[in-house]
Amino acid sequence: MKTARVAYGGSIHEAIEWEGGLKLDDGRIVGEKEVTWLTPVEPRTVFALGLNYADHAAELAFDAPTEPLVFLKGPNTFIGHQAYTLRPAEVTYMHYECELAVIIGETARNVKREDAYKHIKGYSVANDYAIRDYLENYYRPNLRVKNRDTCTPMGPWMVDAKDVADPMNLKLTTHVNSKLVQEGTTADMIFDIPALIEYLSSFMTLSENDIILTGTPKGSVDTAVGDVVVTEVEGIGRLVNTIVGDEFFLN
Template sequence: MKLLRFGPKGQEKPGILDARGVVRDLSGVIDDLTPEQLSPAGLARLRALDLTALPEVAAPGRLGTPFTGLRQFIGVGLNYSDHAAEANLPIPGEPILFAKWNQCFSGPNDPIVMPKDSRKTDWEVELGVVIGTRARYVPLEDALRHVAGYCVVNDVSEREFQMERGGTWDKGKGCDTFGPVGPWLVSADEIPDPQNLGLWLDVNGKRFQTGNTAHMIFGVAFLIHYMSQVMTLNPGDLIATGTPPGVGMGCKPPVFLREGDVVRLGIDGLGEQQQSVHAWRADLLD
């Protein structure tokens, strides 16, 4: 299943993409796509629906985040060996974890609004993993059973805030609009191997990132297993699993986003995003 939400900010309706690529309105069946709907039972109910009986949405307009009720937005740093090399940092012996503040959670095509005084706003295409079943001290072999689905994430990052202002990565990771997610949440049954997905990202039509999740240092199953040893993962938690090489700070000389830039990115089977980049404007955040 490809689950989504459509409509203006704060007024999104739940939807599902049918086999013809047509959006069907789920609002007559559920109020919204919440963590409860992402549970195995909730997904089973949606999977059993006759989509042809649901209203077609001829012009869905804006796509919102593919689910609501985000609980934790957890990032993984330096999870591709070639990205660690371009950052001139050692390959980690254990996963590097950081938080993206929940207010960064935004729709796949919503604008990226750079914070005031930003000089080094960067891009990162990443595989997103959405938890559907509580995970606490999960054995490695059971880890993927806790996944509701997968999605595209742009882990937008302000590198000066991240690297040069006290060493706390979170500062540069969770600014408003720094977490575009979607266009869809693709249920786990449609992605039998999350370690074989191509990723790409363009800025102004130029390809900067090309990679494959096969090159992760720590795979999805291990990340869930590992995280469940140090925190409880709950339905509605989102994990951004790291990025392949080609980020702006790794270019020689470095390249960072500027007002008017257009970022496009995608992952095999999970759809595409496109964002325009803006200087800080409060009206674009509401």
């Protein structure tokens, strides 16, 4: 099942995919363009993986990490499907990152990799923009690189974990203005999903609606104001986002 969170008629609703539209939790049927899309769950603690695809590490001239390179993201960064991401006027390089988002479904502590999938609620699509101007190095990402307001679109859907037969064999693509610019597969992760859950839960407790952003393959290039960026994960969803400038939020 695909589920979503949307704002409609002044209220926030849980919704499911329904005959090309949405069925709200009160039974009303609405079109996808009639609602404001929110993230499919309210993010709690969010873990983001750096350099988790060997081809992406290579294109940045970095060695692949020998243990997961993880940093945290604040909830202020998250927006939904069809929303707008700010590219500040002073930055010179801001790129998208198509990622599979793993949503934790229950408390997890000291989980062994063979049990990891039992703790997953579902999967979604994330686009984890990075502003390279402020990057110290890929092992110390400055807060201004990855924790900007509006810089992490997520959605549209959460797909139930039981409906994803093999999350480690999904195609990822990014199109900018309808041009294919990024293509990869989750099979190329350096640290797979069970390894990440085992690693994180070995030293801290994971809770429901914690999210793991599992990294991005090669192909990240600069974006410009006006670009329409579509990140897609096979079987999970197609996430649409538009880059805007400072004047969009000032007007």
